[in-house]
Amino acid sequence: MYTTTSLKAELHERGWRMTPQREKILIFFQNLPEGKHLNAEELCELLESQGEKVSLSTIYRNLKLMARMGILRELELAEGHKNYELNRPHPHHHHHLVCVRCGKTIEFKNDSILKTGIKTAEKEGYHLLDCQLMIHAICPSCQRSLLPA
Amino acid sequence: MYTTTSLKAELHERGWRMTPQREKILIFFQNLPEGKHLNAEELCELLESQGEKVSLSTIYRNLKLMARMGILRELELAEGHKNYELNRPHPHHHHHLVCVRCGKTIEFKNDSILKTGIKTAEKEGYHLLDCQLMIHAICPSCQRSLLPA
DNA sequence: TTCACTATTGCCTCTAATTCTCAATAAAAC
DNA sequence: GTTTTATTGAGAATTAGAGGCAATAGTGAA
Numbered sequence: 001m002y003t004t005t006s007l008k009a010e011l012h013e014r015g016w017r018m019t020p021q022r023e024k025i026l027i028f029f030q031n032l033p034e035g036k037h038l039n040a041e042e043l044c045e046l047l048e049s050q051g052e053k054v055s056l057s058t059i060y061r062n063l064k065l066m067a068r069m070g071i072l073r074e075l076e077l078a079e080g081h082k083n084y085e086l087n088r089p090h091p092h093h094h095h096h097l098v099c100v101r102c103g104k105t106i107e108f109k110n111d112s113i114l115k116t117g118i119k120t121a122e123k124e125g126y127h128l129l130d131c132q133l134m135i136h137a138i139c140p141s142c143q144r145s146l147l148p149a
Numbered sequence: 150m151y152t153t154t155s156l157k158a159e160l161h162e163r164g165w166r167m168t169p170q171r172e173k174i175l176i177f178f179q180n181l182p183e184g185k186h187l188n189a190e191e192l193c194e195l196l197e198s199q200g201e202k203v204s205l206s207t208i209y210r211n212l213k214l215m216a217r218m219g220i221l222r223e224l225e226l227a228e229g230h231k232n233y234e235l236n237r238p239h240p241h242h243h244h245h246l247v248c249v250r251c252g253k254t255i256e257f258k259n260d261s262i263l264k265t266g267i268k269t270a271e272k273e274g275y276h277l278l279d280c281q282l283m284i285h286a287i288c289p290s291c292q293r294s295l296l297p298a
Numbered sequence: 299t300t301c302a303c304t305a306t307t308g309c310c311t312c313t314a315a316t317t318c319t320c321a322a323t324a325a326a327a328c
Numbered sequence: 329g330t331t332t333t334a335t336t337g338a339g340a341a342t343t344a345g346a347g348g349c350a351a352t353a354g355t356g357a358a
Contacts, residue, residue, distance in 0.1 A: 017325050017334055040316080055337045060316060067285075068249050074285070076225040080345085081315060097269055100217050100278060108269055113262055117284050120246055120257055126286035129249060133282045135266050136216075136223070137275035166305055166354050189345080204308045209345060229316085230344060 001089065002026060002071050010069065021054045025062050028052075029072065029086045035094075035107055037075055037085035070129035078103035087130055090114070095132055099139035150238065151175060151220050159218065170203045174211050177201075178221065178235045184243075184256055186224055186234035219278035227252035236279055239263070244281055248288035 007026055008018040028047060032038075038046070040063055044056045063084050066072040075083040078098050093114050097106040110133070117131030156175055157167040177196060181187075187195070189212055193205045212233050215221040224232040227247050242263050246255040259282070266280030 012326090015334085019325075019335065021336075057317085057338075058336055061335085064316095097273060097275060099275065106273055106275075110265055110269075113265060113282060116259055116262060117282065120259075121284055121286045124246060124255055125289040126246060126248065126255075126284070127292055128284065128286045130285040131282065133262060133266065133280065135270055135275070135277065136279040137270045137277045140274040143276055161355090164305085168306065168354075170307070206309075206346085207307055210306085213345095 002030075002086075007071065021058050022062055022066075024052045024054055025059065025066070026071070029084070032086065034088070034092060035085075037077075037083040039079075039081045039083050041081075043084070068129070073130045073132065075132070076134070077105055095134070097135040097137060099142055100136050101138055101142040104139050151179075151235075156220070170207050171211055171215075173201045173203055174208065174215070175220070178233070181235065183237070183241060184234075186226075186232040188228075188230045188232050190230075192233070217278070222279045222281065224281070225283070226254055244283070246284040246286060248291055249285050250287055250291040253288050 004018075004023050004026065007022065011018055011022075024047060025043070028043065028050075040056065040059050043063070044054065044059050047054050047059075063072060063074075063082075067074040067084065070087055072084045073087045075085065075096065077083055077096070078100055090111075094107045094109045095113065097108060098104070113133050114131060118128060121128040121131070153167075153172050153175065156171065160167055160171075173196060174192070177192065177199075189205065189208050192212070193203065193208050196203050196208075212221060212223075212231075216223045216233065219236055221233045222236045224234065224245065226232055226245070227249055239260075243256045243258045244262065246257060247253070262282050263280060267277060270277040270280070
């Protein structure tokens with residue numbers, strides 16, 4: 001799991017800098033309950049409401065950066081914007097089952113998928129950041145509804 | 150596998166209509182080599198270059214529709230726009246390993262993941278449309294490069 | 299076949315998520 | 329401290345995709 005110190009170390013490795021903004025974002029995600037994910041705008045508002053204002057530009061930049069470092073997972077759920085959550089290690093690692101009509105999302109865990117992901121990346125010489133099974137489906141209540149698409 | 154006739158039948162089930170535009174899009178994807186995927190704009194240009202002009206709005210509308218019907222798969226690769234490919238059944242079904250830096254994508258197959266997807270959706274009463282393992286990683290050549298992010 | 303109904307198309311405008319620009323600020327190294 | 333340059337904040341720019349609407353054309357019934 002990432003700490004402020006390990007984030008700083010990893011940033012420095014690449015010639016980047018630790019900033020209060022980056023720390024705020026990391027700490028915010030660490031305090032977020034498991035299974036909760038949010039988008040840039042929501043994060044911006046929540047930080048501000050805690051008196052920890054970080055500009056929206058900076059949030060966009062750092063969400064992307066931290067996803068590319070493997071600290072955050074970028075989720076493409078059904079809402080048309082990216083959501084982020086902490087990329088937690090093994091026993092917390094999970095996947096998503098999403099209703100393409102109403103967006104209702106269920107999380108589930110499965111160790112063998114994670115293993116497959118690790119093995120596949122390794123085989124190709126890729127450095128793994130995240131691996132998520134996305135199941136697109138129609139939830140029971142949307143199946144019952146006769147509304148189009 | 151979908152045919153023009155089965156698409157028409159399924160559309161009619163929901164009170165929708167078959168149109169030449171929808172047929173063109175379906176046929177285009179059926180003739181696309183496996184492993185090739187494209188976005189709305191590319192599809193529009195390619196159809197036009199074949200003398201099969203369909204407006205971009207219509208393409209956007211129908212890509213979405215056909216993805217929600219389970220005919221197409223919507224892929225969120227690294228380029229910032231959605232890509233589509235035919236949602237082929239079992240022996241063709243595959244997953245993606247994507248480099249988050251350069252976007253290089255490798256496809257791989259794995260039956261047990263598909264089985265997990267089917268089982269998970271069933272258990273929750275969801276009607277499965279698509280199930281894809283997305284592995285975000287850094288490819289060997291980007292690991293070697295010292296360029297930031 | 300023809301008709302009436304309404305889903306769909308095409309064109310164009312609009313929206314909203316994300317990126318870009320750039321001057322000011324502030325980490326980090328010496 | 330001083331210097332260097334990555335990062336920030338504010339706002340402008342971009343762009344994938346959605347929305348509005350009049351014209352068109354599938355479909356099912358007569």
